[in-house]
Structures are given as C-alpha cells and as structure tokens.
Amino acid sequence: MKTLSSVNQRAKCRPNKKALVNRGGPIYRFDDPSANSTAKSTRIKIVVKAMELGYTGIAYSRTIRGVMSDRDRCLIPLLPIAPFLSCSVNFHRDLLRVPISSPFRLYTRLTVCIDTASQSQALNSGNPVLKTYDIVAVRSLNQNTFDHACEKAEVDIISIDLSDKLPFRLKLPMVKAAFKRGVRFEIAYSDLIVDAHRRGQMISNAKLMLDRTRGKSIIFSSAAPSVCEVEGPNDVANLASLLGLSMERAKAAISKNCRNLLTNALIRKHFFKEAIRVEPVSYVQPSDSETPCPWPAGWLKWDPISSGEGDLLLDDMAKSFSASNNVSKTVKPIDFDSIIDKIPSHGFQVKDLISGTEASSQPPTTARSFSSTPEPIELSVTNNWVFENSIKLDLLPEKDDALLDNTCSEH
Amino acid sequence: MVGFKNRYMVMEVMLDPNKEISGDDPVVITQFNISKAIKDSILINFGECGLASSIGSFQVKYVNPITKLCVIRATRDEYQKIWSSITLVRSIGNCPVIFNLLDLSGSMKACKNAALKCDELKFEQYKLMVGARLSVDVAQHMQNCLEKIKLLEH
Numbered sequence: 056m057k058t059l060s061s062v063n064q065r066a067k068c069r070p071n072k073k074a075l076v077n078r079g080g081p082i083y084r085f086d087d088p089s090a091n092s093t094a095k096s097t098r099i100k101i102v103v104k105a106m107e108l109g110y111t112g113i114a115y116s117r118t119i120r121g122v123m124s125d126r127d128r129c130l131i132p133l134l135p136i137a138p139f140l141s142c143s144v145n146f147h148r149d150l151l152r153v154p155i156s157s158p159f160r161l162y163t164r165l166t167v168c169i170d171t172a173s174q175s176q177a178l179n180s181g182n183p184v185l186k187t188y189d190i191v192a193v194r195s196l197n198q199n200t201f202d203h204a205c206e207k208a209e210v211d212i213i214s215i216d217l218s219d220k221l222p223f224r225l226k227l228p229m230v231k232a233a234f235k236r237g238v239r240f241e242i243a244y245s246d247l248i249v250d251a252h253r254r255g256q257m258i259s260n261a262k263l264m265l266d267r268t269r270g271k272s273i274i275f276s277s278a279a280p281s282v283c284e285v286e287g288p289n290d291v292a293n294l295a296s297l298l299g300l301s302m303e304r305a306k307a308a309i310s311k312n313c314r315n316l317l318t319n320a321l322i323r324k325h326f327f328k329e330a331i332r333v334e335p336v337s338y339v340q341p342s343d344s345e346t347p348c349p350w351p352a353g354w355l356k357w358d359p360i361s362s363g364e365g366d367l368l369l370d371d372m373a374k375s376f377s378a379s380n381n382v383s384k385t386v387k388p389i390d391f392d393s394i395i396d397k398i399p400s401h402g403f404q405v406k407d408l409i410s411g412t413e414a415s416s417q418p419p420t421t422a423r424s425f426s427s428t429p430e431p432i433e434l435s436v437t438n439n440w441v442f443e444n445s446i447k448l449d450l451l452p453e454k455d456d457a458l459l460d461n462t463c464s465e466h
Numbered sequence: 467m468v469g470f471k472n473r474y475m476v477m478e479v480m481l482d483p484n485k486e487i488s489g490d491d492p493v494v495i496t497q498f499n500i501s502k503a504i505k506d507s508i509l510i511n512f513g514e515c516g517l518a519s520s521i522g523s524f525q526v527k528y529v530n531p532i533t534k535l536c537v538i539r540a541t542r543d544e545y546q547k548i549w550s551s552i553t554l555v556r557s558i559g560n561c562p563v564i565f566n567l568l569d570l571s572g573s574m575k576a577c578k579n580a581a582l583k584c585d586e587l588k589f590e591q592y593k594l595m596v597g598a599r600l601s602v603d604v605a606q607h608m609q610n611c612l613e614k615i616k617l618l619e620h
Contacts, residue, residue: 104483108566142591150568150584248554251510282483283556287566290553297550 100282106159107140108287109147112317114162114190151288162189162317166214169204170196178208185209190320192241198223205233211320212274214241217260218253225267234272239316240264242308243278244286244294261298270304274312471542472523472620474577475549476569476584479534482561492561494531501526503558504538507551520544520551527618528581530611532604533588535568537581537618542572574620581615 098115105113148155165188169175178185178193185191192212195201201223204213213233215221233240242264246257265273275295279285286294288309295305479500482492493499504526508517523541530536540548552565569580589608593600 142594146587283562289567293549
C-alpha cells in the first residue's frame with residue numbers, strides 16, 4: 056500500500072476511501088468514487104448508512120497521486136430510498152437534535168498525494184482541476200512538501216496517514232502557519248476500528264498531532280473501506296476523547312470545524328476573489344394578490360454550505376424512488392475565473408454575458424402558476440475549465456473593438 | 467445517598483450492515499453474547515487491568531432482539547473506556563456489527579424513559595420494514611419487552 060512511485064508517475068487514482076465526519080450542522084464523510092460497480096454499490100451503502108445515522112452530509116473523495124491531468128468529477132446521487140429509511144433518519148436526527156428538514160448534502164473532495172516540489176507547486180489557486188472539486192486535501196509524503204502545504208498551498212485540509220510511522224516531523228511553526236491560513240488537519244478514525252496493529256500506531260501518531268495542534272482546527276474523517284466501519288457521530292466524538300481530546304473539542308471537531316471548513320471551501324470555489332458572486336435572477340411578474348415585489352421570494356436566502364447540485368431534500372427523496380439524475384434547476388453563478396482572461400480591456404459588462412447566452416441544456420422550468428413570464432434567463436457557463444461554450448458566448452475578442460460586434464452578432 | 471455512580475447507555479445494534487436490508491437476522495442478540503463481545507473488546511483494547519476495573523459495575527441490563535436495542539450499565543469513572551470498547555466491537559459471533567449510542571444518562575429513571583421512547587420508535591420502523599409479514603407473537607414479544615423496561619432497576 057505504501058510503495059513509493061517514481062517521480063514520473065502519471066496521475067493514478069488509488070481506491071482509497073476516505074470520509075469526513077461532521078455533525079450537528081453538517082456531517083460529512085468522504086468516499087471514493089471508483090468506476091467499479093461493486094465499489095459503487097459500497098459507496099451507495101455507505102452514503103445511505105451515513106444518512107441513516109443522522110449525518111447531514113457526505114463528501115466523495117478521490118485520491119490522486121503524482122501529476123494531475125484534466126479530470127473532472129461528477130456526483131452520482133443515486134440513492135435507493137425505502138420508506139422505513141426516512142423514518143429511521145428522522146429518528147436519529149431527532150436524537151441528535153439536527154433539524155429534520157435540513158437536506159443531506161453531497162460534496163466532492165480531492166486528495167492529492169504529493170512527494171516532490173514540482174507537484175506541490177501545482178496546488179495553487181490557478182489550478183483548474185482543483186476548482187472542479189468542492190474540497191481539496193493534500194497528503195504529503197515528505198518534509199518539504201509538508202512545509203509547503205502548511206505555508207503556501209491552496210488547500211483546505213492537510214491529511215496525514217497516521218497508520219504508519221510518520222515520514223516527517225510536525226514542526227510547531229509550520230502548524231501555526233497552517234492555522235493562520237485556515238487550513239485544517241484531518242484525523243481518520245477508521246484505522247482504530249480496522250486493525251489492532253494499525254490502531255496502536257494510529258493512536259500514538261494522533262496523540263502527537265493533537266499535542267502539536269492542541270486540538271484546535273482538527274476534523275475527523277473516516278476512511279471507511281466498507282460500510283462496517285461507519286460510526287455514528289457521538290461514537291466518533293468518544294473515540295476522539297480516547298485520543299486525548301476533551302469532549303467539547305471532540306464534538307467541535309466533528310461539527311463546527313467541518314462546517315467552517317465547508318463554508319470556506321465553497322466560498323473559495325464559488326466566489327470571485329472570495330468576495331463576489333453574480334447570479335442571474337429570474338424575473339417574475341408580481342402576483343396580483345400581494346403587493347408587487349420586484350424580487351422573487353427566496354432569492355435573499357443564501358445557504359453558505361450548499362454546493363449547488365449536491366443537496367438532497369429528504370422529503371423529495373421519500374416521495375420519489377426514481378434514481379434519475381436530477382438535473383438541478385439552480386442557476387449557476389458566473390464563474391469569473393474561467394473568463395477572466397477574456398475580459399476586454401474596456402471593461403466587463405454583464406449584459407454582454409447575458410445577451411450572448413444560449414438556452415441551457417436543461418428543460419425550461421415549468422411555468423409557475425401565477426406568472427406568464429418568459430423563461431428565466433439561465434447561464435450555461437459551467438465550471439469547467441475547458442470552456443465548452445466559448446464559441447457560443449464568444450467573449451474572445453481578437454481585437455478590442457471587435458468585441459461588441461461579436462457579442463451582438465451572437466444572439 | 468447513592469454509593470455507586472453509574473452511567474446507563476442506550477445503544478442500538480446494527481447487524482451486518484452489508485447485507486440487504488429486509489432479510490432475516492443472522493444472529494439473535496442476547497444479553498450473554500453482547501456482554502461477551504464487549505468484554506472481549508475491553509480485554510483487547512485496555513488489557514487485564516482495564517477489564518478488571520470496568521467489570522465491577524458493568525452489566526447488559528436489557529436487550530430487545532426485535533428492535534436491536536440494548537441498555538448497558540457502566541460505572542461513571544470508566545464509562546468512556548467502556549463506550550469506546552463498545553464502539554470498537556466489530557462482530558458478534560460471525561456477524562459484523564456496529565453499535566450506535568442513542569442516549570446516555572446517569573439515572574435509571576431517565577434511562578427507562580429514553581429506552582421506552584427509542585424502543586417504540588424503532589418498533590414502528592421495524593413494522594414499516596417488515597410490512598405485511600408482522601406476526602402476532604412478534605407483537606406480543608414486543609409488548610413483553612416494553613414491560614421489562616418498566617421493571618428495570620439499577
């Protein structure tokens with residue numbers, strides 16, 4: 056399992072399952088999406104089990120080692136739902152005091168194993184592959200890369216393999232630098248459950264890590280290889296206290312820290328320079344009964360940890376047994392980073408963007424009962440770095456003065 | 467004044483999570499086999515001394531094989547160790563299990579209330595899962611178990 060690959064190794068996906076646990080608000084676990092069908096069914100079972108135990112979120116993890124190439128992830132939220140499952144979910148959520156109607160969230164996570172300096176240079180904010188995942192984690196294999204990951208790399212989580220002897224030392228100034236930037240350290244608890252030998256090694260390494268970090272900014276994740284290693288949130292908090300964390304810190308490690316991590320990660324992903332996000336708002340005729348209100352009802356609600364497509368509302372799931380890939384009807388925000396190069400020098404006008412849009416591949420939203428408006432204008436700017444729709448939007452000016460001509464001729 | 471300080475844990479046992487959901491139980495859980503599995507786990511993880519210091523007040527007070535609920539008593543000083551050992555139990559007999567804590571309380575009275583509530587809710591889920599195959603003696607057995615909870619003593 057721990058064979059070191061040569062430097063020239065191409066990106067390889069290891070079927071290494073990881074999971075993140077977080078409760079109270081969201082609860083997450085990471086899971087590896089292999090193309091294998093048995094692995095897929097295992098993954099589905101793990102997701103269902105996590106949901107049943109009262110967790111409110113899960114993140115699929117994928118491990119890449121070596122050089123990154125253009126790869127994407129897609130969520131496959133196929134979950135078989137049986138009626139007693141929603142009853143069980145409600146039961147556990149009630150016990151954990153999680154609001155019953157909060158959706159079960161699905162995220163994507165990438166774990167990059169780095170062992171050379173060149174690979175660690177790739178973990179910067181311009182990397183397009185990283186942007187397709189919600190959460191980015193790094194796993195370093197030697198001292199230099201660990202130092203770089205703590206100080207400079209644009210990642211959310213630093214993950215260390217605790218089941219073997221540590222290949223590097225956790226120096227205190229590095230750890231402090233990581234805290235300042237908001238990078239969190241991850242402890243995987245499945246090593247405790249799986250094997251007696253790994254348990255011992257894991258406990259000693261984890262104690263060392265907790266000693267350095269003093270228990271702050273730690274998140275717990277489960278690298279559950281199968282559904283038998285998934286534990287409930289209270290049990291995970293207790294295992295954490297076995298490692299020396301106080302119960303309060305342990306509970307924070309599974310709930311609050313994860314929630315903060317997700318908020319930051321999603322802000323980094325969706326917001327331009329972590330501050331601005333532009334979404335087209337569908338225009339709705341004011342209904343005759345109420346006072347005319349220019350904004351549709353729900354637009355001011357912002358869910359900071361929603362990843363857009365990944366939320367499963369439990370009521371909806373209980374009603375529908377179909378496993379169709381529900382294309383979400385949320386509008387996608389404008390992804391500035393992918394078009395930042397193409398902004399003309401005389402300024403960026405939103406109307407250029409909207410006017411050049413093409414109808415998205417989704418079917419138009421069914422008309423609301425009270426409105427007879429045109430369909431909401433939806434942007435089809437995807438988050439892909441490969442800017443597939445560039446031809447249609449055509450914001451690529453060869454010369455500056457040709458810009459307006461181009462966009463006008465497009466619709 | 468109460469001399470012995472205890473903690474009462476209401477746990478649910480999930481048998482064989484890998485299997486299909488609505489099958490029959492591979493192993494029937496009883497007080498004896500749960501207690502044995504937990505003691506083995508304490509022995510492996512905490513050694514002879516750990517087992518010896520935990521075993522004084524350790525008892526599996528109540529088990530419901532239909533809804534897979536159990537109530538475990540532990541001494542207040544060692545309950546975290548015992549709880550961790552329970553979490554680390556991987557199998558009962560040949561069947562892989564997961565223990566999940568539902569409630570933790572310090573008095574028998576609170577524990578009884580919690581156990582009654584959880585048991586009833588879990589029985590509702592069981593009825594949904596089993597559907598039409600619910601037999602009368604299962605329902606009767608369930609009633610007996612609920613009566614047993616009410617008669618629990620510390």
